[in-house]
Amino acid sequence: MQAVTDPRLADVQDELDYWRQQHRRGQLGYHPFEGVPEGTVRAVCEAYNAHPQLSEQDAIREVRQSLCLTPGSMHAHLADWLAPRCLRHLRSP
Template sequence: MNTLFDPDFVDVEKEVDYWLVLTSQAAPDQMDFHKYTEPVIRAACDIYIRHPHATGQQWMRELDGVLRRPCSDNGVQFNRMVAAKCWLHLQGNV
């Protein structure tokens, strides 16, 4: 089954593009996206694929381990916010 909600099939590039378009409407500086947001989206997709039935807390712990250094000056909270929105989207809740 190749749908957006199937953890066995997540098109990471499509997910990155989705968030690029969405964030570029609010903040058109794509360099910031590629530097700060894209690594979090990629990590969130990887975590979702590897642990599709985990809880949000388990995903967050995994994210914190994967992204030891925050991807932005906003730090861990930024990473968590972006990843949480990505997971909601992957589950079809956004």
């Protein structure tokens, strides 16, 4: 019996690789990737896999909760900026 895979599921490692490349190109600012950006990508992938129809606002909320970010902090602003972009990338063909 073969396992059936859902093509809509996010591959966390593929997403991390994509966003690491974006980070190297300077698209994510000067924060170390292993901090908030990596956590944001992981949290968005987990939320997307649980609820593929999740909205951008829901993705932001999930990331904030997952990473315990203080509202208004620099880390929260970075995550709020990255979460919807990550979600859009997951949904792109």
